[in-house]
Amino acid sequence: MEIERSKILVTGGGGFVGAPTVRALIAAGAQVRVLDAVRSPRLEGLDCEIVIGDITDAELVGSCCAGVDGVLHLAVLPLTAANTEHEAAFQTNVRGSFNVFRAAGDNAVKRVVYSSASSAYGPTVAVPIREDHPLRPNAFYPATKAAAEMLLRGLAGAYGYSFAILRYMNVYGPGQRAGVVPAVSQRLLAGERPQLSGDGTQGFDFVHIEDCAHANLLALAADVNGEDFNVGHGSVASLNQLVALVGEILGEVVEPTYAGEPVTAPPRVGDVTKPRELLGFEAQVELADGLRSVIVELREAAASGV
């Protein structure tokens, strides 16, 4: 699909990954419509249409899909809330996703890209995780992500539109307030020792939001139908390495504190061969550079009292 001059609906476009995606789409010459439950300061000053509303409102989702060429579906009740508020998570992540995928078909949308999560794989069976790893989620948030993947497959088949599924690995970047990267960074910025679980050797595939935004655009434009893709850096960094890297940026050597049993599960690191070969996607942001962007934003936020 040609992105330049196309009209793209981004659900959850005001979110952490949504906002850089909207910015990248505008830069690529797309006309963007955002559907988000809240008015996000992240979209301030951007030349896009913003519809404030809920993806559980099927009629509204239908009207938002009218006249668009492609849909990027990112709206979500995120992990922590979804793992405990099951009914709300079902309504947004499953029912809402159904509304989006059905409305795409009813409005002859050409291509849909769904932002899923690597947690949909469940406990890691093989490292690195290839896209044909089984989807066996063991908590409710990843179960809703896996369920929505299946709904997209079924509805795209029924309507005949083209689609792609992206499974992001451990996303980080400026503006994030939950998760291990902001937690470690905020402790170090406050001059405190970060608390790590286990012995700090637990590994993650950290991928920067700008790389996720780039992957979203490549998946939208790609001439491949019905495929799922890992979106990751493709390498493992441990919590101890994370602390050392942030310490280096701040010019300090900090010893973390450790609590709890060492985590023995293999890391959830994505095999990135398929996105490289079929989408031309390769993560561009190295962890040290990405962490610098996190520190800069946290310092600015602290200075402005946000």
Ligand SMILES: NC(=O)c1ccc[n+]([C@@H]2O[C@H](COP(=O)([O-])OP(=O)(O)OC[C@H]3O[C@@H](n4cnc5c(N)ncnc54)[C@H](O)[C@@H]3O)[C@@H](O)[C@H]2O)c1
């Ligand atoms: N951030 C991560 O670490 C990560 C990792 C893997 C996958 N993902 C996936 O990426 C996508 C984007 O995640 P994010 O980190 O930007 O999340 P986010 O919480 O920052 O943004 C989600 C956006 O969706 C909106 N939203 C929530 N419920 C809505 C509803 N009912 N109707 C309309 N809008 C609603 C929110 O207002 C928010 O702007 C999600 O689908 C998520 O599952 C994220």
